[in-house]
Amino acid sequence: MTQAIEEPWGISVFGAGRVRVEPSLARVQPAVDVLEPSPDQAFQRAGAAVGRLREVLRRHGVPDASVSGSRLGLTSEYDGHGGGRTLLGYRCQASYSVETEALDDLEQLIVDMVDAGAHRIDSVEFDVLDKPALRDEARRRAVADARRKAQVYAEAAEVRLGPVLHVQDAEAEPFAAFRVAKAGGPSGALAPGAVEVSAGVLLGFSLRH
Template sequence: MPFGTPEAPRVAVIGEARLEVDPEIARIGVTVSARGADRRAALDDLTRRNAAALELIRSYGEAVEKVETGAFSISPELTRSGRGERVRAYQGSVRLSAELGDFTALGELTTRLADLELTRIDGPWWALRPDSPAHGEARRTAVREAVQRAREYAEALGARLTALVELADQGAEQPVPYGALDGGLRMAAFAGGGGPESVPALDLEPQRQTVQAQVTARFLMSPPRL
């Protein structure tokens, strides 16, 4: 019954939700650099500065929920000398990332990291946790909106909803059976802050997050009174 029957017409609607919520975590990027006349000197300086940055981040205890090391590189800088090339110096860097749930410590940590030698700070990037209650609330709101919209269509025809036939996430390849609602969520996380030129901006205001959900619902309704 792709279009229902006169005795049981089918109505299809889209339910949408858009919530504005406070962020739950903030992420910052830390790039530690070193430059030396020889490879060993550059590597020693880089190791020392990386250790200092890690020690400072970890000193904030539970305020820092996660710290990870990303890319590491050390490479020669070449200069031409006559017909050949020679190594002028070595440049190295280590990329760190830190995730904080305590925003009161964020401004202080960011400034202290930026004060370290040859250290660049990027961020903060505000976000919600993957298991944030805001995700579920957006889904529930989208479903309630779909039911309300379908009920209004049915009432406009002097009918009433009798059954739910399908409930599908936005972009789902296959319809999701009744009772299997999950997903349908898009989260937009907005970045704030900048590089070391923005320091010391200690008063970092968290940017609210946009959470969206959309579902397609199909219902059967009683015969309309036309």
């Protein structure tokens, strides 16, 4: 059984492009998380940890504009369920996102944040500064890839490739934007590897005999 080609006007080809670059910044998410018998004690201990954390960041040259965070939040924490539960205390939490371009100093920054009172490091992510320019380069490479494939098909079919008639963006933005490829390194060392930017395109060409 043969399949008919709908609207046989030429050739349609998918192209993919990728750009791999070294990361230019890191995002670290430290968090303060304390449990104390009373709300006052919880606020005081968490506030002191936040103050020390800010001092560490300034000492490492991280400007205040590169730090975003949540307000101190307070919740009651219990053990058990129903009528038999007992109050364990009051948990005070605050989380932050810290951006830094000093990647060579990143490990020491994290160590100092923990020593200053960050009870958790929720994540460490690597990124690049100029995302639009990198994505545009990936798109150019995707177009070149699609054109190369179309040329191969045209030569195999003994026809000539005509001009582009249709361009369709084929990116899956939420899924194909940025990926960190892990690199090898000493045990325990942060190895950011490379940030990979992907793009896809569907090109339609006319054909000439």
